[in-house]
Amino acid sequence: MSETPQASVATRIRPATSADLDALWQIESTVFADSAWSRVSLAEELAAEHRSYLVLETVPEDGTAPAVWGYGGVFVVGAVGDVQTIGLLSDARGAGNGRRLMEALIAAAATRGARELFLEVRADNPVAHALYVSLGFAEIGVRPRYYQPEGVDAIVMRAELKENR
């Protein structure tokens, strides 16, 4: 993550709002390219019920504008939740930010009442898979050739959430 050399920065996670649409669309289209959600779908997700979308941003202490580096979302109905997405710009990866964001999403799902959480991960994404395993997700199935046109399998994973996680 690069910032101006003079400015020290803090990293924080906060709820996304509709005002974040431009920044999140930039991240979505950069990170997921051909498989990115449309801007309209992203706007609908941010506005929809039963969801918590969070952004990870750096906040320079010199008062200049925060910079959004990543975001993720969960969908919860009753006691069942689903991780809808998580993505960070490449300069923000590999420094614990993905773990922090996933932990915040899990906490948000638990606050909404989720007692179990599902997600899907591409079989060719060992970084995300390792993160999910480390957070207590276990493989429960495979959707063959789920991601098209590449024909990559989706691994379905599930975690049980503790009440005060």
Ligand SMILES: CC(C)(COP(=O)(O)OP(=O)(O)OC[C@H]1O[C@@H](n2cnc3c(N)ncnc32)[C@H](O)[C@@H]1OP(=O)(O)O)[C@@H](O)C(=O)NCCC(=O)NCCS
């Ligand atoms: C997946 C993603 C959110 C992880 O965030 P991150 O900031 O890179 O990961 P972190 O630095 O928090 O590391 C968390 C764990 O991921 C795994 N990991 C991170 N970098 C890794 C690497 N280069 N190789 C293997 N595993 C890695 C490790 O298990 C790591 O835990 P550890 O540090 O205790 O070993 C991020 O890489 C990303 O946005 N990738 C592109 C989009 C994507 O794949 N989204 C997921 C779709 S299902």
